[in-house]
Amino acid sequence: MKKVISLVMAFVMMMAIMVPAFAVDLHITQTGAQAGQSTVQTDISKITEGVYTITYPSIIDIEWGEEGTATYSVEASMKVGKKLTVSVADTTTQTLTGKLAATDITDTLDYTISGDTTAEYTGGMNETESLTFTVADWNKTVSEYSGYVTFTASVSDM
Amino acid sequence: MKKVISIVLSLVMMMAIMVPAFAETTYQSVSQQGENTADVVTSTKDINGNDAYSYTVTFPATISVAWNDKSAQPATYKVESQLLIGDSLKISVSPVNNGKMTATGTDKTLTYTLAGGGEVVFPEVNEAGTTAPDVKDGTNATVTIADFSGVPVAAYTGTVTYSVTYVPAP
Numbered sequence: 001m002k003k004v005i006s007l008v009m010a011f012v013m014m015m016a017i018m019v020p021a022f023a024v025d026l027h028i029t030q031t032g033a034q035a036g037q038s039t040v041q042t043d044i045s046k047i048t049e050g051v052y053t054i055t056y057p058s059i060i061d062i063e064w065g066e067e068g069t070a071t072y073s074v075e076a077s078m079k080v081g082k083k084l085t086v087s088v089a090d091t092t093t094q095t096l097t098g099k100l101a102a103t104d105i106t107d108t109l110d111y112t113i114s115g116d117t118t119a120e121y122t123g124g125m126n127e128t129e130s131l132t133f134t135v136a137d138w139n140k141t142v143s144e145y146s147g148y149v150t151f152t153a154s155v156s157d158m
Numbered sequence: 159m160k161k162v163i164s165i166v167l168s169l170v171m172m173m174a175i176m177v178p179a180f181a182e183t184t185y186q187s188v189s190q191q192g193e194n195t196a197d198v199v200t201s202t203k204d205i206n207g208n209d210a211y212s213y214t215v216t217f218p219a220t221i222s223v224a225w226n227d228k229s230a231q232p233a234t235y236k237v238e239s240q241l242l243i244g245d246s247l248k249i250s251v252s253p254v255n256n257g258k259m260t261a262t263g264t265d266k267t268l269t270y271t272l273a274g275g276g277e278v279v280f281p282e283v284n285e286a287g288t289t290a291p292d293v294k295d296g297t298n299a300t301v302t303i304a305d306f307s308g309v310p311v312a313a314y315t316g317t318v319t320y321s322v323t324y325v326p327a328p
Contacts, residue, residue: 033322036215036322039316078311
């Protein structure tokens, strides 16, 4: 029995001299692809209703005895829910009829505006509109008669 | 027999008192005058045992374009890195859905074009603010909306993707 115990103790003590082996960390290299995203965004903080440009002639010529024609163009980008209205009228009467006066005589010519005298625009539009100027009676002294028309732009809710 | 066992046990006990030698520090002894050197060596791991190499790529979260502004807007990314010898970063920028931008309330779209997004290879070390190899605080990528006509005014949005690939040394 003593011999058995001695041998067991000897074996245990032999195990005690084993040097512990520490684990080695694996070196992992980060590879592969990564991605991130950015948002591209239009800034409309300074726009309240939309942006538009109305281009119209500075002078509308009417040949004596003929109808006069003119065009105007509208390029508009309106906010969703908004509409642009462009209208044309005689500056003095604020209607589609008016008078052309001459500087050297008292005669006047009555005229009427017809065609695209009122037009509406929503969203994004780029349009060219046409106007016709008709003099009712040319039986007047031939001279240079003139008047004014007004182009008005207004924005309202749809 | 007892004497033999006793001798064997004694030898075993002598071996048991040997302390395992951990290989953290090796000391040298100097026994004569003269210059003696010791090597100073850096590890590729930090004080917490983590890999010490790192990189950061910074890019804008939002690229804002004022309505009707047709000039190029910066979409610049910046790189800061300390990589292992021979490693590199490949970075590119690309439009999503061909640059199409959409908005709520309309089926109309805008389109942006991206310039300067081609793949660029960055070396191991790039100080903060690097926008190209050996270039700091420059502009590398831009976004342009060339045409705002024919669409209602709205907040249109699109997406740009920044791709980063870490390439280990061959």
